[in-house]
Amino acid sequence: MIYFIIRRLIMTVFLLLLVSMITFAIFFLVPRLAGQTAYQLAAQYVGRNPIPSEIKAVEVKLGLNAPLYLQYGRYIKGIVAGIHYNNGTDISYCPFPCFGYSFRNQQPVWPQLISDAPVTLSIAVGAAVLWLIGGVSIGVLSALRRGSFFDRLSMGVALAGVSLPVFFTGLIALELFSYHWPIFPNVHYVPITENPLLWARNLILPWVTLAFLYAALYARLTRAGMLETMGEDYIRTARAKGLAERKVVVKHGLRAALTPIVTIFGLDLGLLLGGAILTETTFSFPGLGQFTILAIQNQDLPEIMGVVMIASFFIVIANMIVDILYAVVDPRVRF
Amino acid sequence: MKRRSIIAATAVGAMSALLISACSSSTSSSGSSTTPTTGAVAFNAGISSVVNPSSTKGGTLTFDVRGTPDSFDPGNTYYAWVLDFDHLFTMPLFGYKSCPGSCGLQLVPDLATDMGTTSDNGLTWTFHIQPDVKFENGTVVNSQDVKYAIERTYDRSVMANGPTYYQALLTDPTYPGPYKDRSKNLMGLTAVDTPNATTLVFHLQAPFPDLPYVLAFPNTAPVLPSADTGSNYQLHPLSTGPYMFKSYTLNKQLVMVDNPNWNPATDPNAKQLATQIIVNMNVNQADIDNNLIAGNADIDAYGAGVGPAAQARILGSSSLKANADNPVNGFARFVYINTKVAPLTNLHCREAVEYAANKTTMQTSWGGPVAGGAIASTIMPPVIIGYKSFDYYNALTQPAGDVTAAKQQLAMCGQPNGFTTNMAYRDDNPQETAEATALQASLGAVGIKLTLKGFPSGPYYTNFAGDPAYVHAHDIGLAGGGWGADWPDGYGFLDELLNGNAIAATGNTNISEINDPVINNLFTESSKLTGDARTAIWSQIDEQAMKDAVILPAVYQKTLLYRNAATTNVYVQAYYGMYNYAVMGVSS
Numbered sequence A: 001m002i003y004f005i006i007r008r009l010i011m012t013v014f015l016l017l018l019v020s021m022i023t024f025a026i027f028f029l030v031p032r033l034a035g036q037t038a039y040q041l042a043a044q045y046v047g048r049n050p051i052p053s054e055i056k057a058v059e060v061k062l063g064l065n066a067p068l069y070l071q072y073g074r075y076i077k078g079i080v081a082g083i084h085y086n087n088g089t090d091i092s093y094c095p096f097p098c099f100g101y102s103f104r105n106q107q108p109v110w111p112q113l114i115s116d117a118p119v120t121l122s123i124a125v126g127a128a129v130l131w132l133i134g135g136v137s138i139g140v141l142s143a144l145r146r147g148s149f150f151d152r153l154s155m156g157v158a159l160a161g162v163s164l165p166v167f168f169t170g171l172i173a174l175e176l177f178s179y180h181w182p183i184f185p186n187v188h189y190v191p192i193t194e195n196p197l198l199w200a201r202n203l204i205l206p207w208v209t210l211a212f213l214y215a216a217l218y219a220r221l222t223r224a225g226m227l228e229t230m231g232e233d234y235i236r237t238a239r240a241k242g243l244a245e246r247k248v249v250v251k252h253g254l255r256a257a258l259t260p261i262v263t264i265f266g267l268d269l270g271l272l273l274g275g276a277i278l279t280e281t282t283f284s285f286p287g288l289g290q291f292t293i294l295a296i297q298n299q300d301l302p303e304i305m306g307v308v309m310i311a312s313f314f315i316v317i318a319n320m321i322v323d324i325l326y327a328v329v330d331p332r333v334r335f
Numbered sequence B: 001m002k003r004r005s006i007i008a009a010t011a012v013g014a015m016s017a018l019l020i021s022a023c024s025s026s027t028s029s030s031g032s033s034t035t036p037t038t039g040a041v042a043f044n045a046g047i048s049s050v051v052n053p054s055s056t057k058g059g060t061l062t063f064d065v066r067g068t069p070d071s072f073d074p075g076n077t078y079y080a081w082v083l084d085f086d087h088l089f090t091m092p093l094f095g096y097k098s099c100p101g102s103c104g105l106q107l108v109p110d111l112a113t114d115m116g117t118t119s120d121n122g123l124t125w126t127f128h129i130q131p132d133v134k135f136e137n138g139t140v141v142n143s144q145d146v147k148y149a150i151e152r153t154y155d156r157s158v159m160a161n162g163p164t165y166y167q168a169l170l171t172d173p174t175y176p177g178p179y180k181d182r183s184k185n186l187m188g189l190t191a192v193d194t195p196n197a198t199t200l201v202f203h204l205q206a207p208f209p210d211l212p213y214v215l216a217f218p219n220t221a222p223v224l225p226s227a228d229t230g231s232n233y234q235l236h237p238l239s240t241g242p243y244m245f246k247s248y249t250l251n252k253q254l255v256m257v258d259n260p261n262w263n264p265a266t267d268p269n270a271k272q273l274a275t276q277i278i279v280n281m282n283v284n285q286a287d288i289d290n291n292l293i294a295g296n297a298d299i300d301a302y303g304a305g306v307g308p309a310a311q312a313r314i315l316g317s318s319s320l321k322a323n324a325d326n327p328v329n330g331f332a333r334f335v336y337i338n339t340k341v342a343p344l345t346n347l348h349c350r351e352a353v354e355y356a357a358n359k360t361t362m363q364t365s366w367g368g369p370v371a372g373g374a375i376a377s378t379i380m381p382p383v384i385i386g387y388k389s390f391d392y393y394n395a396l397t398q399p400a401g402d403v404t405a406a407k408q409q410l411a412m413c414g415q416p417n418g419f420t421t422n423m424a425y426r427d428d429n430p431q432e433t434a435e436a437t438a439l440q441a442s443l444g445a446v447g448i449k450l451t452l453k454g455f456p457s458g459p460y461y462t463n464f465a466g467d468p469a470y471v472h473a474h475d476i477g478l479a480g481g482g483w484g485a486d487w488p489d490g491y492g493f494l495d496e497l498l499n500g501n502a503i504a505a506t507g508n509t510n511i512s513e514i515n516d517p518v519i520n521n522l523f524t525e526s527s528k529l530t531g532d533a534r535t536a537i538w539s540q541i542d543e544q545a546m547k548d549a550v551i552l553p554a555v556y557q558k559t560l561l562y563r564n565a566a567t568t569n570v571y572v573q574a575y576y577g578m579y580n581y582a583v584m585g586v587s588s
Helices: A004-031 A039-041 A051-060 A068-081 A109-144 A149-163 A168-178 A196-229 A233-240 A245-273 A276-282 A288-297 A302-330 B006-011 B020-025 B080-088 B143-152 B165-169 B230-233 B285-294 B308-315 B349-357 B360-363 B402-414 B430-444 B460-464 B466-472 B489-496 B517-526 B529-547
Strands: A083-086 A091-094 B062-066 B094-096 B108-109 B115-121 B124-128 B192-196 B200-202 B243-250 B252-258 B277-281 B329-335 B373-375 B420-426 B447-455 B476-484 B553-559
Touching: A004 A068, A004 A302, A004 B489, A039 A051, A068 A083, A091 B020, A109 A149, A109 A196, A109 A245, A109 A302, A149 A196, A168 A196, A168 B285, A196 A245, A196 A276, A233 B006, A245 A302, A276 A288, B020 B243, B062 B080, B062 B124, B080 B277, B108 B124, B143 B192, B143 B200, B143 B402, B200 B476, B285 B349, B329 B349, B349 B402, B349 B430, B360 B373, B360 B553, B420 B460, B430 B447, B447 B460, B447 B466, B460 B466, B466 B476, B489 B517, B489 B529, B517 B529
Parallel strands: B062 B277, B420 B447, B420 B476
Antiparallel strands: A083 A091, B094 B108, B115 B124, B124 B200, B192 B200, B243 B252, B252 B277, B329 B476, B329 B553, B373 B553
């Protein structure tokens, strides 16, 4: 198992390096191939009515005048060893892992990512717990009571959940439960370190909104998986052996049906940790999703690079954890 | 120098605001000093009077804002709301008198003691600053701190966002800024002398009577050289205003508290009523509107008005409406008519466009009479000093378009059946897109066939509408646009739009390419005049440009602002077109 994990960790590093190369190429190489010069790129970050010498100064300061391979090398060096940058009055050190500094606000990217990550983490993990428990439970019950009123109702609600976007359900939730009936008034992010109760109270609506979407999906997946599994011969055998129905369902039915759920859960959670863009925007929570939108709006390349790298990191790590769990659930995967 | 785009509108400094009715009913001339009136809580009460006047100290004043500031470094900002907000922690040389109505257009000394004196035929300006203003750390402000604040703006690699007037106006335009070689360049700007601790002498390349307006930008707020942290200064600028930074999480939340070294006697245009000020950033507009109505937030700092859902809700409720104001601000929406693209080279063809356009559908495109604006018949909006009302093309009397007059002009132009031309517009701006479509329909009614050419906002003025070579090569006769001035007089509004000198090969602001000697001479004349004589020139230029039919006015922009009922001392500051943040308090 240890070798398996080490192997996956090494692969993860290579994968992230590959992502960094591709991302860097998309934002720095492709425009150049399309004819954009470093001077033109620098002109985007020098404000209004600049004279050529001012653009040139910005080009030099941002390092855009260097060959691309050197720029990339500098970027990677910053991530693994930190880097110095000029803030005007003196030279500041941006320590490991420095993802460069913003072309717009001239602040290091990493501290901004780190400051936003807890918000996204709070939303994603809380919602994930809700949707996993809710979705899987409903899926199991629906499968066991196939064709019943509960099954039809829950699958109907699940269909609505899958169909309704977060920005719609979120706004409805806010309108109803924050403004019309102020059960959760003035929803805004409060750090857990500041006030755990307020943290949770303010996150309930985002959690429920996000979980509604995913729980619906998971309920349908679980139901389909359970229906298939519960029809297998070994389930019949288990029942024939006289095992309690609960044991048959949980140990033999659900465990087998969970394999695809674990896979998709890892991917979903990894994606969300990179930024729950719609949820954060709807509830005005300052997480990685909002950071991403701002970075794109400002065409702030280092910030975009940073958020892509952190999102990739979460996805790759989530996948690795899924693979490890797979190995636990199904030992054949280890070999 | 000025800007012109919807982005610029938000990023730009100077906005003036006033309700048309307030303008027309006011007997005081612009710039006159009046005692602020107090008004009951009512719709539009905040435009001409102080709503909820109070001197009670206490409470937390909460601002929500969509997006983020360009920077809280006073030397590195151009966003309108930040220029307004900066007065809570800065004292520039000049400011706009804190009062409602047209009084709020009056430029007054802030850190300076008077409006300055000129000599050397207007090439030298001398200003004195107050001797007893202190930074938040107790250090007394001196003239070198102001000079240093100006020096910083010269380094665009650190200060990219702010205006760039100093390089254009002052001698020593190649000064590199104080950062590159600090030992050599600190206090190295030769265009500004500091003969003593309270005197500043500015040397200009050419006479420029509007210099005090330029010095009203927050980039003249003093910066202590030893406290300057370059690009990090935005995280904690050293305050000279009533509040100072307590904490600032970049682009998320700012918390400010009382500045113990602020003396109200030195800063009559600001107050220190709330004990704490919080700015929540990146809040979406729907949330902001709901928070304001629910009382969770006090003011929408962005100042561009509530969103469509809240508009309907506020206007449909008498109690909510009483907490709203609907001012005209200093921004105008219009369509440039190019004088170098045939057949619009002919005055009568341009006049046909002016007559045929349906101003009502254009107004609807911009959001209607409340959220869009009032139908315009002039280039300058009513809130600009020097504005005069006239209506050469029946925009106000026949807003649906004067088809008869348009056809007469087409006949005189030699195109009795109409003609074909192209119109550029920003296709990522839904309102401008709607305007182009509406104009296409109304011009089509008289035979003018408009082919619409959509472009992205980013390079719109650099690569397309603002590039005369591109415009000529692609027969772009009309181009959508808008404009807000950096300061509220006719020069600030009209110079870049209509002066023949402003025609440039790229980034052109005179998109009509009007090079009328009459207009050019009036601009030249204006630099030799002051006072009422100078003010009178602006309407002459506006009228001449409308006679030349080089701009098709659409609307004088309006916004629907909402004030939380708990806020005190609330009114629209005419210069900004939004509430005056420097004087507000909160009752609970």
